[in-house]
Amino acid sequence: MAGARERARTELTAEIVRLAREQVERDGATNLSLRAIARDLGMVSSAVYRYFASRDELLTRLIIDSYERLGAAAEAADAAVRRSDHRGRWRAIAHAIRDWAIANPSEYALLFGTPVPGYAAPQDTIAPASRYTLVLLNLLADVEAAGGRAAGRLAPPLKRDLAKVRATLGLAVDETLMAHGMAAWAALMGAINLELFGHLHNVVDTPGARFDLVVEQEAERLFAGTTVARRTSNRA
Amino acid sequence: MAGARERARTELTAEIVRLAREQVERDGATNLSLRAIARDLGMVSSAVYRYFASRDELLTRLIIDSYERLGAAAEAADAAVRRSDHRGRWRAIAHAIRDWAIANPSEYALLFGTPVPGYAAPQDTIAPASRYTLVLLNLLADVEAAGGRAAGRLAPPLKRDLAKVRATLGLAVDETLMAHGMAAWAALMGAINLELFGHLHNVVDTPGARFDLVVEQEAERLFAGTTVARRTSNRA
């Protein structure tokens, strides 16, 4: 089995992806060049098209991989904290996402930056894309199970959407709590975006401290009503 | 005065910018092509370089214009609300920013999406860039003047940075309140980003309703302690 041809194919495919990722990290996604990859490989440009039908297809592959890495980072951070320490888990997840973004700015931009105009995300990206959000949703479910509730009243259409999400994912999370969780998610991503895309220059030089603030504020909002876990070590 | 040559120059410059903006709106910033503009103008591509030294310079011009428009929209929305109705002003500003983003997605992406790798924002973009944030900061100053205070303790380095900002801008805003304002700002931009860049697909179909939620939550956080304005019409 594993004919020489097939093995060469998978190896070359992996090599292309590796070089592509290097290029994206160095020059950004817009400057990804199939021809440059071909040159590095000692091949002619048309040969690369045997492995990826187009530049977009290669980009899609990179996007999927990046989502998986981000998801893995979030999962690992979450898993390292005691299950009942919801605040600690939130902090860990949020910082893991930010740390990953800081460490891999080009990849983060690939996922959360400007979408390429012509490019429509294919179906096979949505599963990996939801991996890191699932970590947050699972945390919400645990909060709910521990008796956490969120105050407030939701607009009926939003409530309906969220009920649908709950049904689809099979998660036991109250719509209101989920809505608060999504607001926290938006604040988290917004803080990272502002920091990473340079909108804080000439404003604040310590984005890390500001990020902590956002995380803490969201924690306060999400877990203020939670009546669990005799207050033990809550510090990160 | 206004020699024919000079007049022709300013007219052509304006025409180039107009065509460039059209192109960005239609095809996105990455697909902006000087050659295409030259074609539309009936000129040869090299002639355009008499007016803009490079593609980046033209993009910078577009960015500045867009920041000005966004700033103007925010200012207008703020001005339409009674000064003492801080909640209403926050709502108006937030919705104005979002509405502008929805109406001009490509321009918004130009401002807040992935920065072009090689591109460093020139000095002359930072003043227009801070125009819409100034609207928010002025609101904070009014809240402060009305006796609004924010709870919580800030990390010393963040507090120092914010004090510097206050000194630079000459704004009378407590650091803690400013920090809360910046968190609200991050949440606002995060919500818009997620909505506009398609990260809510397969999650929530009514981003408008969800956006309202974020705005309301931030309003709650910012103005909970404010002890002003006998509660009158607070509805948008």
Next chain:
DNA sequence: AGCAAACGAGAGCAGTGCTCTTGCATCTCC
């Protein structure tokens, strides 16, 4: 009137994504 600056046109360089043909290597089926 004379001169310098501004200007548009054109050719050209280096790069891009992508297609098509051509010949060789490999794998598969009889």
Next chain:
DNA sequence: GGAGATGCAAGAGCACTGCTCTCGTTTGCT
């Protein structure tokens, strides 16, 4: 094991891109 189908790399080529340089012409200022 040989014959035919398939996979693959190479090369040429098309239609683009940003940008540079040169070369006449037009314009405006002195």
